[in-house]
Amino acid sequence: MEYIKAHVRDVMDFPKKGIVFKDLTTVFKDPRALHTIGWDLSQIYRDKGVTKVVGIESRGFIGGSILAFELGAGFVPVRKPGKLPADTLKASYDKEYGTDTIEIHRDAITEDDIVVLHDDVLATGGTMLAAYNLVKQMNPKKIYINFIIELGALNGRALLPAEAEVTSLITY
Ligand code: AMP
Numbered sequence: 466m467e468y469i470k471a472h473v474r475d476v477m478d479f480p481k482k483g484i485v486f487k488d489l490t491t492v493f494k495d496p497r498a499l500h501t502i503g504w505d506l507s508q509i510y511r512d513k514g515v516t517k518v519v520g521i522e523s524r525g526f527i528g529g530s531i532l533a534f535e536l537g538a539g540f541v542p543v544r545k546p547g548k549l550p551a552d553t554l555k556a557s558y559d560k561e562y563g564t565d566t567i568e569i570h571r572d573a574i575t576e577d578d579i580v581v582l583h584d585d586v587l588a589t590g591g592t593m594l595a596a597y598n599l600v601k602q603m604n605p606k607k608i609y610i611n612f613i614i615e616l617g618a619l620n621g622r623a624l625l626p627a628e629a630e631v632t633s634l635i636t637y
Contacts, residue, residue: 466505470635472498473614487614487637489585493527502528502613502634506583507535509632510609516578517541517605521567521596522548525584528613532583541573543596554602558595567595574603587612587633590621597629 472495474488492498506528519541520529526542533540546555546566553568574580582596593610600608608629615622615633625631 466635469498469501469505469613473635487586487616489524489527489613492613499531503531503535505634506532506611506613509611510536510581513607513609514579515581515609517574518581518583519543519569519574519596519600521582521584521592524586528585529583532581532611536581538581541569543567543569543599554599556595556599558591559589565592567592567599569596569599571603574600574605576604576606578603578605579607579609580605581609581611582629583611585613587615587621587631588619590619590624593621594624597626 469492472492474491476486476488479486515536515538517539518529518533520526522542522544530540546568549568549570552571554571555566555568557566580600582593582600584593587593597608610625610629610631612633615636617636622631
């Protein structure tokens with residue numbers, strides 16, 4: 466964990482003044498850190514029968530794909546509006562710096578699925594709550610929620626349903 470932490474880059478005032486952006490590109494470009502992330506995330510879900518990992522555009526695609534691969538699960542993208550080609554479900558939400566909409570393919574998840582929702586950073590939790598509500602409409606057996614980094618001071622965890630057993634590798 467210390468090895469991953471040492472590779473996270475803090476970028477001040479991005480994308481706007483007052484935000485300390487947790488940049489994970491410096492983690493992903495390091496072979497050992499990337500491998501450690503895949504291993505550490507998969508250890509959390511190893512015996513849980515996970516069938517799909519849902520990654521949130523765009524930084525959630527990286528850790529989400531690695532986690533899906535490690536677990537032998539499928540990968541499902543949650544994307545910004547107008548990017549997914551087939552029929553979608555949509556949700557709008559507030560985030561730390563603005564308002565946004567996300568979409569998921571209507572046929573992406575079934576009632577037989579056990580799902581992990583993954584994103585790189587938990588800030589206010591608005592993005593993940595919207596993604597949770599989208600996936601919940603498809604009525605899977607179970608939904609877990611996971612992050613690489615949790616910004617504890619913003620208390621995004623409080624917004625998320627306890628039944629999703631929220632986990633993160635690193636808390637600041
Ligand atoms: P939120 O909905 O506030 O939890 O925001 C989470 C989304 O915004 C995630 O997709 C993060 O990648 C991104 N994000 C928000 N705040 C930060 C931050 N301080 N550092 C890095 N990413 C952030």
